[in-house]
Amino acid sequence: MITLDYNNMLRPRLGGERGIDPARLQELGERFREIHADVERRREEGELGFYQLANAGELVDQIEAFANGVGQAFENVVVLGIGGSALGTIALRNALRDPYWNELDDDGREFFPRLFVLDNVDPATIAAFLRRVELRRTLFNVVSKSGGTAETMSQFLIVREALEAELNEGYRRHLLFTTDPERGVLRQLADAEGISTLPIPPNVGGRFSVLSAVGLLPAALVGIPVRELLEGAREMDERCRTDELTRNPAGLFAALQFLADRELGAPIQVMMPYSDRLRDVADWFRQLWAESLGKQTSLTGEEVFVGPTPVKALGATDQHSQVQLYVEGPFDKTITFLVEQNPAEDVQIPSLYGDVGELGYLGGHTLGELLRTEKEATEEALRQRGRMNMTLELPTVDARAVGGLLHLLQIATVYAGALYGVDPLDQPGVELGKQLTYGIMGRQGFEQVGADFAAREEKRREWTV
Known part of the structure; x- marks a missing residue:
């Protein structure tokens, strides 16, 4: 079972005036009951569509049929x-497949395909990848709910041209669209050209879509047991159905981070896995937390300019880059450790150079012991300096545990939105940047945006060195 140890978030453990007063957490319990009831209502009304993904058995059947059929070609x-x-796809691949998956031969991958994710439009990366990949042996999964994402659609246009040039009419077999079931340009193209599709539910936003076809299809294609992912999510869902704050792990995570930010001046919230396999969960969480909670306007229309700043770190690597700041810098941070209780693999440290003090003590231990000890040492160093920290511990990094962890953090995000009084499902700041891009690039319907940009005040030359 996933556990949340929040001892070191509390004042009795940190000493002095640092940390959250347990009485304040108890006071928040009544407000949480109201929040929980409202979340349950919105869930039942279908507004929070990600809750339904764990029970989407028909979709899983469809995904597995594709993965076990066409996908294995x-x-x-x-x-x-x-x-x-x-x-989300990157997080699933790196947590649940071999860390060198794409470098393994066919036997090493048990004849499952390699999995690449192109999530940027840097021309150097795209050009290098297209020079390397064999198009005839490659399936391109284009993922965009709206079909209007400039970066993804640019990639698609480049790939579409390359596929048709090499494969003629056979290009269709090498494309799969994951998109809205009824709307958008990808849906139109799929219908017109006979390209296979999988649906993204209309009531599931992108940052909440990891347990939809967005994440499950690539996972299934490389042999990740997607039913176990959803089973873990269902188990966590049951744990989070209680309206008792101190028994609801997602509610506790949200409440602790909220109190740390708004009442103790700690808006910087670091997620620090002590596991290479979980490092990209922290990347996924950064988007989830930042895009959901960083808002100018509250639900009542007031300007509030709220939102914590999520930061990614990695143990033990960042003990040698960031932890100095965390231990002795401003008291403006919380640290959430992600750890694995029972790693599937360990490596023995040989007993060599026993007479050399700097080396001899390591012999007879394992790398797993060293990593656990470094986490415990960092945790204690932070505690002794009055720095708030907590630990999310997975029994092991497997599909069930990862599914539970992702679902916990999604639920926590919705609770946190209610605590901050903002809508965790929208992203108006992102939309502004998109509209400016459309106008500058000449998209039809955004001519005025482009004209306004062209007429903006020029930067001053004297302010560039």
């Missing part, structure tokens, strides 16, 4: 997507 699967259309 390819040596490479390439996801074209960005943000929520990519980060």
Whole structure:
């Protein structure tokens, strides 16, 4: 079972005036009951569609049928997507497949395909990848709910041209669209050209879509047991149905981070896995937390300019780059450790140079012991300096545990939105940037945006060195 140890978030553990007063957490319990009831109502009304994904058995049947059929005809699967259309897939691949998956031979991958995710439009990366990949052996999964994402659609146009040039009419077999079931340009193209599709539910936003076809299809293609992912999500869902704050792990995570930010001046919230396999969960969480909670306007229309700043770190690597700041810098941070209780693999440290003090003590231990000890040492160093920290511990990094962890963090995000009084499902700041891009690039319907940009005040030369 996933556990949340929040001892070191509380004042009795940190000493002095640092940390959250347990009485304040208890006071928040009544407000949480109201929030929980409202979330349950919105869930039942279908507004929070990600809750329904764990029980989407028919979709899983469809995904597995594709993965076990057409999908296994390819040596490479390439996801074209960005943000929520990519980060979850990267997190699943790196948590649940070999860390060198794409470098393994066919036997090493048990004849499952390699999985690449192109989540940016840097021309150097795209050009290099297209020079390397064999198009005839590759399936391109284009992921965009709207079909209007400039980055993803640019990638698609480049790939579409390359596929048709090499395969003529056979290009269709090498494309799969994951998109809205009824609307958008990808849906129109799929219907017109006979390209296979999988649906993204209309009530599921991109950053909440990892347990939809967005993440499950690529996962299934490389042999990740997607039913176990959803089973873990269902188990976590049951744990989070209680309206008792101190028994609801998602509610606790949200409440602790909220109190740390709004009442204790700690808006910087670091997620620090002590596991290479979980490092990209922190990347996925950064988008989820930042895009959902960083808002100018509250639900009542007031200007509030709220939102914590999520930061990614990695143990033990960042003990040698960031932890100095965390231990002795401003008291403006919380640290959430992600750890694995029972790693599937360990490596023995040989007992060599026993007479050399700097080396001898390591012999007879394992790398797993060293990593656990470094986490415990960092946790204690932070505690002794009055720095708030907590630990999310997975029993092991497997599909069930990862599914539970992702679902916990999604639910926590919705609770946190209610605590901050903002809508965790929209992203108006992102939309502004998109509209400016459309106008500058000449998209039809955004001519005025482009004209306004062209007429903006020029930057001053004297302010550039």
